[in-house]
Amino acid sequence: MRLRRLAVSDLRRFRETFELVDLDPGLNLVTGPNESGKSTLVRALQAAFFERHSTTSVTDLRPRDDPGAMPEVALEFEHGGRRYRLTKRFLKKTMCHLEIDGESLEGQAAEERLRDLLGFSFPGKGASQPRHWGIPGLLWIIQGEGQELEQPIRHAREFLRESLGEGFDELAASRGDSLIRSIGSERSELLTKKGNPRGDLQKLEKELAAAREERDGLRERVARYCQSVDRLEQLRREWRRQEETPPWEAAEKKRDQAIRRLDQVEQQQKALAGRQKELESARGERQAIQASLERRRQERDRLADLERNIADLDRCLESTGQTVARLETALEDTRRRLAQAEARRDQVQDARRYVELEERIRDLQTGLQQDEKNLARAREQQKELARLERQLAEGAVDPARVQALEEAETRLSHLRIREESVATRIRYRLLDDRELRLGEETLTGEGETTLIESARLELPGIGELAIEPGGQDLASVAADLRQVQREHEDRLRELGVASLAEARRRLEERKDAENALELARRRLGDLAPRGIESLAADLEGRQSRLANLRTERERLPEPPKDLPPEAEVRETCEHLQTELERFRSRLSEAREERSARHAERERAVGDYQELQARLEDPESRRQAEAAESRSQALEKGIQELETAIREQAAAIDAAQPDILRQDIERFGATAENERKRQQERRGEIDRLEGELGAEGVAGLEEDLAETEARAERLERRHASLDLRAQALDRLLTRLEARRSAMVEQLQAPLRRRVEHYLRLLFPEAELRIDESFEPTQLIREGTADVNFEALSFGAREQVGVILRLAYADALKEAGRPTLIVLDDALVHADEARRQAMQRVLFDAASRHQLLMFTCHPANWRELGVPERPLPAVSP
Amino acid sequence: MPPVTLRLLHTADWQIGKQFGQFEREEAAFLADRRIETVAALGQLATERDADAVLVAGDVFDMQTVSTRTFHRLAEAMQTFAGPWVLLPGNHDAALGESVWQQWRRKVDLPENLHFALEPGVIDLPDAGLAVLCAPLTQRHVLNDLTAAFDTLETAPNRIRVGLAHGSVQGVMMEAAEAQNPIAPDRAQAARLDYLALGDWHGTLRIDERSWYSGTPEPDRFRDNAPGQVLEVEIEAAGATPRVTEHAVGHYxxxxxxxxxxxxxxxxxxxxxxxxxxxxxxxxxxxxxxxxxxxxxxxxxxxxxxxxxxxxxxxxxxxxxxxxxxxxxxxxxxxxxxxxxxxxxxxxxxxxxxxxxxxxxxxxxxxxxxxxxxx
Incomplete structure (x- = not known):
């Protein structure tokens, strides 16, 4: 749809005709300050479409205080290749005229044609309200309401569905929504949101659980009852059997038999014990007698032993005596041999000493001659040293002074060279016979001289020339030269020489003399390191030593020839010494042994005599014989007793008295147990009979059967209700899943358009739209998801505009007219957003005509369209 | 003097106390109550037919512990016939050491005409000229044929010998249950019985001319095997072939x-x-x-x-x-x-x-x- 012209007259502030013409198919920017009529133009556009020309409730269109006004709106627009012209007048002389490519419609027919074209509705009565505005209500943003979306979308929904095609139809026409509601409510009677049972189902589950519990309890009781019945029968059978042949009686009989048998055995045991005592005493007596006989036998043995011992000792004493004698002889012999060997050893030692002395005397004599020579040389050297020292002291030249002389000479020569270079040169070649006088000097022939100070050159016959040598330096050089020459002469005088060369020669001479002195000192040091006196003293000491040695040698005898080696002689002495010691100790041992044996023999003889006396006593002999005969009698008695005891013990063993005692105990206990068990049976039978006959068990199984029947019924009801709940749950899940899939599919085109614009405003953002096409959430990267209502006013308005543009795109695709009006919209956008929105609007204008009214033209300058300023307010 | 013709009513498997969880409470309550009412109808029939005795071949009770109320109601229902009732323990109400039979006696003063066959042996009814050979189950299940004892059981002279047993006649029903409480198919002949009254099978079933299952008088399961009947058995004299008539007494x-x-x-x-x-x-x-x-x-x-x-x-x-x-x-x-x-x-x-x-x-x-x- 393209609006070409909008004209108003007699309408609010436009008393005269005002028109917007040549409107651009894309963006149109109508600017003007507040109160300049922008909203009036929007209102006029609304009135032209939404208000019935015949309505009387549009008095707001009248200019102020003009009850007779006839507000009029005229529009020209194109859509679908057709040209529409609409003129509408309100309140007075009302009319509505619509021309479509020459077709002419009037009044209500015209209005309805427009309604169908744009998609809105008329009120039954009175002024048109937003809820009637349908699609234009969505696309035309009234001042300050850009952020409101819910209402406009709701009001347009019906028309949107009509316009946006089959998909919307399908969703609407389907029975799904009401089904989902009713099935959902049926489900919620049985299940919670999470699918847990509630209501009747929950109640039934509880009842069922209770019934099952009751049933299981009864089953257990019945089972116990059956067990008790079986037990009772078993007990009765056992009890009867026991009563018929009582087992305790048999056991008691066996016990009594065992008691009798044990009694007999105990009698036998007593008799046995008496015999055993008798045997024991016989054995004791026998043992005592045998012991006394044994003692006597031992004493005899000892007497024989003593006799043998004394004989042995006698033999031993004899042998020891021989040993002592032999050792005494050997000792004496060794002593003699030792004395001889020691004499021989002394002789050999003297001979060795003699030879040693001879050698040392020889050595000392040789040494003495050398020492005497050295002493003589040292004394010579000392004289030479004294001479050199004297010489050196005489020719003393100070090297530092020679150095100073050298420096003075050097400076003198330098100054002379300088004087030479600065002085005035006079070269002359005179005739042979002529001469000149220069100062005191007479010049002849050919030569050269220098002048360093003013001089007079007499030119004989002519006069004289005064020559002043040039330069200041010359005078000072001359002065320095004189100074240095004086210095030089002083130095020479000091040194006592005529020239520097002489001074140098004297210095060299001195150095040579010093060297010679050093050499002489060293030689003296070598010859007499501790001085000459010490050397002489050493010599004296040696001479006296030599004298001593000679005296000692004189005292020794002349050594004989062919003496054996000293080591051999000494070894022989040592060997003999050792031998001597050994014989001495052996001799002392042998003597000790001999006296010990002797003492031993004395004791043995004493013992022997005492023992012999005792054994030969007649009383003692008689006692021994009596004991012997008593012992034989006892032996016989003991053998008889032992046989008797063995036989009796075997008989008692065979009767097994321990086992008999155990039997008595065992049979007694058996009888008691059997009686006790029978009593217990009786007790349990009585108890069970009481229990089973009690009131509690009456009808137990009947109760169980009833409870089982009740549980079965509840199971059945529960299964049926549970099936219903599951079925409802499945139904709801399936329906909802299918429905959301379909909604998703239907909304896809619109979503694409929203995304297209949203990218320009919030890159990376996503706008969630619910199935009623209303925005719910804005999801931006890096920030939390925000519900649409919670967005700032500005953001909501921007999203609102975007969504409207998306709708416009969708409507345009469906071939519907789209005219977009923005009345002072987006005033809350900051600079960045406004930039973004300008791109959005510019992009939308390539598909739709946009009428934009603003009082801030500067904000929208970058839309790239000329402003259409409204005329200033007339006073 | 014994009557000219002996007339017995043969019934079994009353299963008193049984509950029916597969049905709703009220429906089930009627089904349970009806089992006792049918016993009354049965007694009524015995009185009408002037029967010499009513033989119940086991499973009188469905369980070992029933309520006192049930004991009373059953005793009352059985007052409709004043002649002798011979009641045999079956597998559900076996004559254990402590059993439903003792409880019944303890809770209710039972009349003289109720005979409990709690031990194997003969119950002699001289007035009817009838000796009932009883094979009660004294355990819930046995694996041997309890009726074997009939072969050697002696009865008083001039008595009509009628066996009373509860179990599976071997080779007839072809069921897994046959393994338990078996009964030889030729028992009537072997034990010189004039008639063998059997229980355990809930439908009426003829094994041979002298051996019958009466079935339960009040059906209790979906099984189309002629339940809901009681048998009238007429025996003219010892050794004579019995005449068996089926009477429908079942309600449901x-x-x-x-x-x-x-x-x-x-x-x-x-x-x-x-x-x-x-x-x-x-x-x-x-x-x-x-x-x-x-x-x-x-x-x-x-x-x-x-x-x-x-x-x-x-x-x-x-x-x-x-x-x-x-x-x-x-x-x-x-x-x-x-x-x-x-x-x-x-x-x-x-x-x-x-x-x-x-x-x-x-x-x-x-x-x-x-x-x-x-x-």
Whole structure:
């Protein structure tokens, strides 16, 4: 749809005709300050479409205080290749005229044609309200309401569905929504949101659980009852059997038999014990007698032993005596041999000493001659040293002074060279016979001289020339030269020489003399390191030593020839010494042994005599014989007793008295147990009979059967209700899943358009739209998801505009007219957003005509369209 | 002097105390009560037929512990016949050390004409010229033939020998249960019995001319084997062939029917079958096949009608699928995703009962909304 012209007259502030013409198919920017009529133009556009020309409730269109006004709106627009012209007048002389490519419609027919074209509705009565505005209500943003979306979308929904095609139809026409509601409510009677049972189902589950519990309890009781019945029968059978042949009686009989048998055995045991005592005493007596006989036998043995011992000792004493004698002889012999060997050893030692002395005397004599020579040389050297020292002291030249002389000479020569270079040169070649006088000097022939100070050159016959040598330096050089020459002469005088060369020669001479002195000192040091006196003293000491040695040698005898080696002689002495010691100790041992044996023999003889006396006593002999005969009698008695005891013990063993005692105990206990068990049976039978006959068990199984029947019924009801709940749950899940899939599919085109614009405003953002096409959430990267209502006013308005543009795109695709009006919209956008929105609007204008009214033209300058300023307010 | 012809009523398997959980409470209560009322009817019949004795061949009680009230009511019901009742313990009410029989005696002062056969042996009824050879179960189950003892049991001279036993006659029923409490098929002959009154089998069954199962007088299960009867046995003299007459005394009829439903004619067949059923019918219906929406709605109405007609109804319809026709779906305006869900559930219903139920719920809801919209 393209609006070409909008004209108003007699309408609010436009008393005269005002028109917007040549409107651009894309963006149109109508600017003007507040109160300049922008909203009036929007209102006029609304009135032209939404208000019935015949309505009387549009008095707001009248200019102020003009009850007779006839507000009029005229529009020209194109859509679908057709040209529409609409003129509408309100309140007075009302009319509505619509021309479509020459077709002419009037009044209500015209209005309805427009309604169908744009998609809105008329009120039954009175002024048109937003809820009637349908699609234009969505696309035309009234001042300050850009952020409101819910209402406009709701009001347009019906028309949107009509316009946006089959998909919307399908969703609407389907029975799904009401089904989902009713099935959902049926489900919620049985299940919670999470699918847990509630209501009747929950109640039934509880009842069922209770019934099952009751049933299981009864089953257990019945089972116990059956067990008790079986037990009772078993007990009765056992009890009867026991009563018929009582087992305790048999056991008691066996016990009594065992008691009798044990009694007999105990009698036998007593008799046995008496015999055993008798045997024991016989054995004791026998043992005592045998012991006394044994003692006597031992004493005899000892007497024989003593006799043998004394004989042995006698033999031993004899042998020891021989040993002592032999050792005494050997000792004496060794002593003699030792004395001889020691004499021989002394002789050999003297001979060795003699030879040693001879050698040392020889050595000392040789040494003495050398020492005497050295002493003589040292004394010579000392004289030479004294001479050199004297010489050196005489020719003393100070090297530092020679150095100073050298420096003075050097400076003198330098100054002379300088004087030479600065002085005035006079070269002359005179005739042979002529001469000149220069100062005191007479010049002849050919030569050269220098002048360093003013001089007079007499030119004989002519006069004289005064020559002043040039330069200041010359005078000072001359002065320095004189100074240095004086210095030089002083130095020479000091040194006592005529020239520097002489001074140098004297210095060299001195150095040579010093060297010679050093050499002489060293030689003296070598010859007499501790001085000459010490050397002489050493010599004296040696001479006296030599004298001593000679005296000692004189005292020794002349050594004989062919003496054996000293080591051999000494070894022989040592060997003999050792031998001597050994014989001495052996001799002392042998003597000790001999006296010990002797003492031993004395004791043995004493013992022997005492023992012999005792054994030969007649009383003692008689006692021994009596004991012997008593012992034989006892032996016989003991053998008889032992046989008797063995036989009796075997008989008692065979009767097994321990086992008999155990039997008595065992049979007694058996009888008691059997009686006790029978009593217990009786007790349990009585108890069970009481229990089973009690009131509690009456009808137990009947109760169980009833409870089982009740549980079965509840199971059945529960299964049926549970099936219903599951079925409802499945139904709801399936329906909802299918429905959301379909909604998703239907909304896809619109979503694409929203995304297209949203990218320009919030890159990376996503706008969630619910199935009623209303925005719910804005999801931006890096920030939390925000519900649409919670967005700032500005953001909501921007999203609102975007969504409207998306709708416009969708409507345009469906071939519907789209005219977009923005009345002072987006005033809350900051600079960045406004930039973004300008791109959005510019992009939308390539598909739709946009009428934009603003009082801030500067904000929208970058839309790239000329402003259409409204005329200033007339006073 | 003994009467010319001995007349006995032979019954068994009263199963007093049995409960019926497969039915709703009220229905079940009637079924349980009726078992005692039928005993009264049976006693009434014995009195009317001037019977010499009533022989009950085991399972008088369904369990070993019943309520005192039940004891009293049964004793009262049995007052309808003043002649001798010979009651044999079966497997449900075996003569254990402590049993339902002792309890009954303890709780209720029983009249003299009630004879409990708690031990194997002969109960001699000289007035009737009758010797009853009893083989009571003294344990819940035995593996040997208790009636073997009959062969050597002596009875007083001039007595008609009648055996009374509870168990499975070997080689007749071909059931797993035969292994327990066996009875030789030729027992009557071997033990020189004039008649052998058997219990345990709940239908009337003739083993041979002298050996019969009377069956339970009041049916208690869906099994078409002639239950609900009592046998009148007439024996003219010892050795004579007994004459056996069946009397129907049962109140409720237990009926089980299967229907395959696919086309409207099938529903009509079900509807017309209703004529056979009444307030005494305990009905089990097994429904299978597949029905469209209309068929289903009609079936629902028929079911309500049947339920109203019979005493108790159990329906097993897991095998019945709901197959809405294309026309059904169009009628319901079930388009878009709702139609997709219907298709999905229709595919699944054979395998998944939840889906089957979901489909039913969905279609029912759609139909209901449709009806509301239409009205």
């Amino acid at each position: 009829r237990w009926v089980s029917r299967s229907f395959h439903l696919r086309v409207p004619e099938d529903l009509e067949a079900l509807e017309s079958a209703m004529a056979d059923w009444d307030r005494r019918t305990v009905l089990r219906l097994e429904l299978e096949g597949e029905l469209d929406l209309a068929g289903h709605q009609r079936l629902a109405r028929i079911r309500e009608a049947i339920h109203a007609r019979v005493h108790a109804l159990r329906v097993k319809d897991e095998g019945l699928a709901l197959l809405p026709s294309d026309a059904d779906i169009a009628d319901l305006h079930a388009d878009g995703y709702v139609a997709e869900v219907i298709d999905e559930l229709r595919e699944e219903q054979a395998k998944d009962p939840v889906s089957r139920e979901a489909l039913k719920l969905l279609l029912r809801r759609l139909a209901a909304e449709q009806a509301e919209a239409g009205s």
